[in-house]
Amino acid sequence: MVAWYAMQFQFNSSEPIYRQVAEQIEDAIAAGGFEEGQQIPSTTEISKEFHINPATVLKGMNIAVAKNLIEKRRGLGMFVSQGARQRIVAEKKDSFFETFVVGLVKEAQNLGISESELLALIKRGYEQ
Structure with a gap:
């Protein structure tokens, strides 16, 4: 199982970090690192672990939300959507x-x- 802290970001890449955040979340879901219904790390946890601006992380997470891969649960955090x-x-x-x-x-x-x-x-x- 792929753990969220196994995510890797290429800061020298021409691909924006927020897109890399979205892709890393997607890849982790596809690999079974995040199961359906499981809570994923918070914006703050990811930004602190990888030294990424929280707004950048949130922008990447919002891409995953727009693709219906993760869902926001008010006051609880982000969770992997059913069927993701x-x-x-x-x-x-x-x-x-x-x-x-x-x-x-x-x-x-x-x-x-x-x-x-x-x-x-x-x-x-x-x-x-």
């Missing part, structure tokens, strides 16, 4: 298809690799 992991996995599968599979199939077609040959190559990849 399934939504993340479905989104990642769609992205995987668009990013990798579509290009793989096009390249296979360009090389004259048939569907059955491509499937055999994929099976071989799983065996290695």
